[in-house]
Amino acid sequence: MRCRRWVWTLLGTALSVVIAVVALWPVYVRPRTDPPAPADAILVLGGAHDGREQLGLRLARAGYAPRVVFSNPYTDSAMMNRICHGGYSFEVLCFDPAPRTTRGEGRALARLAWADEWRRVIVVTFTPHVARARYILGKCWDGELLFAEHRPDLSVARWAYDYAYQSAGFVKAFFEDC
Numbered sequence: 001m002r003c004r005r006w007v008w009t010l011l012g013t014a015l016s017v018v019i020a021v022v023a024l025w026p027v028y029v030r031p032r033t034d035p036p037a038p039a040d041a042i043l044v045l046g047g048a049h050d051g052r053e054q055l056g057l058r059l060a061r062a063g064y065a066p067r068v069v070f071s072n073p074y075t076d077s078a079m080m081n082r083i084c085h086g087g088y089s090f091e092v093l094c095f096d097p098a099p100r101t102t103r104g105e106g107r108a109l110a111r112l113a114w115a116d117e118w119r120r121v122i123v124v125t126f127t128p129h130v131a132r133a134r135y136i137l138g139k140c141w142d143g144e145l146l147f148a149e150h151r152p153d154l155s156v157a158r159w160a161y162d163y164a165y166q167s168a169g170f171v172k173a174f175f176e177d178c
């Protein structure tokens with residue numbers, strides 16, 4: 001009897017995990033992104049140095065925006081020091097968000113966009129973060145947000161972590177304003 005209950009519990013748990021993975025697949029693995037279009041700025045959100053910085057710079061080099069704005073919440077990053085102080089044919093701005101979260105990045109976006117009258121911004125982040133970033137930044141600024149994703153090669157364990165982390169972040173963001 002005890003063994004049977006354990007098997008049913010295990011099967012129920014496995015089925016729940018499968019349902020969650022399938023249901024959240026379009027949110028975290030294949031989020032809605034947008035084709036790049038001319039914009040007032042490109043905003044690169046902070047996180048792992050996983051290639052998103054290079055994608056933001058490539059979009060600016062391709063002429064999609066006259067400036068790239070980098071969230072720089074890092075204490076000491078040689079890569080960000082090079083980017084923030086490098087010589088480019090376009091403007092590069094770096095800021096330390098307060099708080100050092102997507103919410104802080106949204107607040108900074110709203111301030112910069114309001115001051116310079118931006119109407120459209122291309123936002124660059126990594127795949128599992130796109131949907132949550134769209135939700136949070138949309139609460140902070142009512143301009144047009146186009147999302148470009150850097151699609152890193154993530155392990156199954158990292159995908160599982162990001163499913164849980166991004167889901168918890170959505171719950172938290174639901175109860176917060178900008």
